Amino acid sequence: MPIWLTFAGTFAVAAVVVGIGGGRFVTVANLQNIAQRSVALGLVTVGQALVVLAGSLDLSVAYVVSVAALTASLVMAGDPARMALGVGAALLAGALAGLVNGLVITGLRVNAFIATLGVAYILRGAINAAFDNFAGAVPDQFQVLGYDVVAGVPVSLLLLGGVVAGAWYLMHRTRFGYHVYAVGGDAEAARLSGVRPHRVLVGVHVLSGLCAATSGVFLASRLGAGAPWVGPDGGYDLESIAAVVLGGTALAGGKGRLLGPLAAVAILAVLDSVFNFFQADPFLRTLVRGLVIVGAVALYGLRGAGERS
Template identity: 40%
Template sequence: MSTDVLTRRPAVRGLLAENGPLAALVALAVVLSLLSGDFLSVTNLLNVGVQAAVTAILAFGSTFVIITGGIDLSVGAVAALSAIVLAWTSTSAGVPWPVATLVALVAGLACGLVNAALITYGKLPPFIATLAMLGVARGLALVVSQGSPIAMPDAVSHLGDTIGGYLPVPVLVMIIMGVITAVVLNRTYPGRAMYAIGGNEEAARLSGIKVNRQKLITYALSGAFAATAGVVLASRLASAQPQAASGYELDAIAAVVIGGASLSGGKGRALGTLVGALILAVLRNGLNLLSVSAFWQQVVIGVVIALAVLIDTLRRRGSA
């Protein structure tokens, strides 16, 4: 066997590993377009983008955490709490909506910092710390709202509109948050530190990286992204609902893993996360077009998530 062939095989495997999620998305779109004539319509494709927006924004924040080898189960509850904070402060408290929006983002960021403090200084496992925050944030959302939806300010509700009749604002926000994620991961010191911590936390510490400080930044970003997702979701619903985004944390984690990130840390990309969120949205949309029962949809999506984790496990064993 020639040397060229031997050197080409690892390159091909690397190319497939990097672009596998994108190839899966294209294949899924082709299959659904053959099964349903409505799938490729402009209206439906825009609907897919809107459906993917909230999950993608949550997933971008989760990407930071998963790259460091952590996990954040609280993003759905933090999104709901942040939306409630915005709606309550702008209506009941009479705060101008720009200030209320800033307060909502700060609330999400604060939840992320509490998660990080429990993990870094309280030495709690990320699973337990963020699970506790899930309960606290969801409970606070119910307390503040008294269990009832709160109307959003009209100016904020326009986030659910479209620009020029074609570009949905949630999709635009999703793209902006994706670009921010890519810049943080590829162009900043915290981004490089996230990869180092996920690859080997002790080695990162010995190399001079302040691991605790970087984890504070990481979970704070996750909380801020969750708050943004909560505002976008509430704008679509025209009200902040205390039970909104329930279960979205699992979709966010699934999107990150499907997009090629490793649950063991050290690996992940903004583009991969976006593709993972689109795969989930396209799959749900296609199953709806094919009139598949919602119960069976959960089964199919569960299988997809299991396969993504299995592929990640096999990939890590192969690299080892």
């Protein structure tokens, strides 16, 4: 619960600061904006959380986002009849990237950091060689996902909610979820208990690829097309890891909950909203976000140390 209290405190401080600056923070439009800002990173963070809980890491997610956005827009080619095909192709691309990550880590026994970073560079080289600008197009009907609201709730937030609900059920109500925690806590002990760590690791990396691809599809609906820079410019690789840690998940794996990282994503979205109101310098934004992440993680670490003593 501390991360949700941190979110509540951050939201209250943001409202006061914006109010002092002569603006209104708590408006329907701004709340919808914060919600939509949370979706892309939130989707990637769900997948990253699954990977980290299993004791692994995924640094390829930013480029998987770009690959998925480009794939969806190129396959759709502006044709409403091809929307389902485009989404399916994008998800397949994400799943394949995750499968490669998992197989390299488990089959070739390469450290997850190195393996996923290598895959990221491969994807980066491929998309930068093939594209240097927007490519493809999504039909206007598909942009409902990126912009429309239902009963005041952005459609994209409903998508995020559905993905979170599915991931929560998977982690807390299925054998696979229990195996993820077991492998993240102690892979050797899990193996001796009959769990197959390699299958679990491949599985979570495929899920991470699917989540990143879903984020890419959402961003394509926002932009109206795919672009090679949409993932890297969003910084989804490091920011998703930061959100996972800020949300209370141990980088060593085996400890943490799925909802905590989402609260961290919401905190970052609230900070972005304040920065936009004051038209803050991009470098200042990065500095403040870094200080918030380091400070919060340090406080949680001190709190945990105090509880153990």
